[in-house]
Amino acid sequence: MATKNPKLKISKGQYSVYDLLDRAKKCQENYDYDMANRYCKRAIEMEPDNVEVLENIGSIFMDFGDWDSAKELFERCVSLSPDTGYQKYMYLGQVNVAEDAVNFFQKGIELMIKELNTFPANSEKAKDLSKKISSALCSIVEMYMTDLCDEPNAEENCEKYILEAEKYCNNNYEVYQTMASVRMSQNRQEEAKELVIKSINLWKDLSVDDENYPEYPIRVNLAKLMLELKMNTDALSLLQSLLQEDDEIVEVSYLCGWCYYLLGEELDENGKIDEQVRKEAWEDARLCFINLINRFGLSSPDDQQVLNHSIELKNKITSVIGEISNIPEQNIEINDDEWEDIDNEMDLE
Incomplete structure (x- = not known):
């Protein structure tokens, strides 16, 4: 659900921007893209320069696979507020490739680290941000293992970023699954197997409804990695x-x-x-x-x-x-x- 925020409640007729976002989210939950799209476009008309509105709508477009529309909105968010809010950079990292994706992830990480430094080290907010930073670093590693795999410093960067990811959060299963992929690419199969097991042990006892349980695509990729490792x-x-x-x-x-x-x-x-x-x-x-x-x-x-x-x-x-x-x-x-x-x-x- 969209977060209630007084800044969102700017009415046009009988509906506020928040009302429209709320309705769009409900359509999203029901997989009704056409109606969600209509509500989103109306909300953009009402508040074309409201970064929070644009980010909410961009995430809806992402969920429906409309990456071009989402990319356009997130790029507008960057132009409106380049130095605050890391979420738009994380999304842009997902919808871009190669160096562009890496640059967006790095900017998002920079903003997350800046925010992280404002919280006590053991606070829940700090732990949450640390995990998000480690996941973003894993995304950079994935980029160097795919789109940028032919770069001369690809392996060096994979090693650098995956170790940095572990430093920020050593109980993030995504770190060890990604590290296993790196070790596999280095023909260090036994180490890769150990890392796969370590990754699985971090979530195997969780309920599927737990927010820390791996999403479906992550587990599909894990299965593929396990098959590669025999x-x-x-x-x-x-x-x-x-x-x-x-x-x-x-x-x-x-x-x-x-x-x-x-x-x-x-x-x-x-x-x-x-x-x-x-x-x-x-x-x-x-x-x-x-x-x-x-x-x-x-x-x-x-x-x-x-x-x-x-x-x-x-x-x-x-x-x-x-x-x-x-x-x-x-x-x-x-x-x-x-x-x-x-x-x-x-x-x-």
Whole structure:
């Protein structure tokens, strides 16, 4: 909900700006983008230079995936109030890439540190800000691992910023998950596994309703990292919990099948594949892929690469362990133009 603030209550007709924001938030909760957009535009007309109003509306646009509109509003907030309020810089970091994103995150961090220094060290506000600073530093690390990975100082910056993130908050699971990604990129897999476990231990006993519980996309990325580290059994448990929470996410359904597939390729203590274990794991993998194809195949053109790979793996499994009966399948052709071999890759973004 938008925060009540006397500065927001400037009426135009029978509604104040706060009323309009409140209604927009309710529409947002009900996934009614059209009505939320109408209320937001009316609020902007009433207070085009009110930074608090613009930031509230920008966050609504972000939630609905309208990043262009959100970016425009946050940039206006920067022009109106460049040296106060870190939130707009955090949002701009999310909607930009490469050096631009890093610069916005750094400005936001600068303002957070300035605010942090005004609070007692052990106060709740100081702890909250310290955690936000560490998360922002993790975002910078992610940028140097992706958009800026070819920069000559990329690895050095990853190390610098992730250690700084830990310094600000050593109980932030995001720090250790990001650090694990860094260690993985450095081929320090055992350290990466230890960091994954350390990260999970910081939130595994929390309720899903706890504000410190990782958001869904963070746990999806964690599952992908665990698969890269060959932590397949633990990854499967995480993926199953994600499916129970929301079984409409194509990537998670695919990753679950991919995890079963990898479990079927694991070697036993004698360095060989146990054929019975592989058969059972691959049967589960095939069921995942068939379910994905039947549920999402005809309506998800944006997920064509995942669909193609699911079909390819399903066919490969069938060629090895034989047909399966009583499972309805749809006849969906692979789009060869969009197919990329990702058998050994986990970057689906």
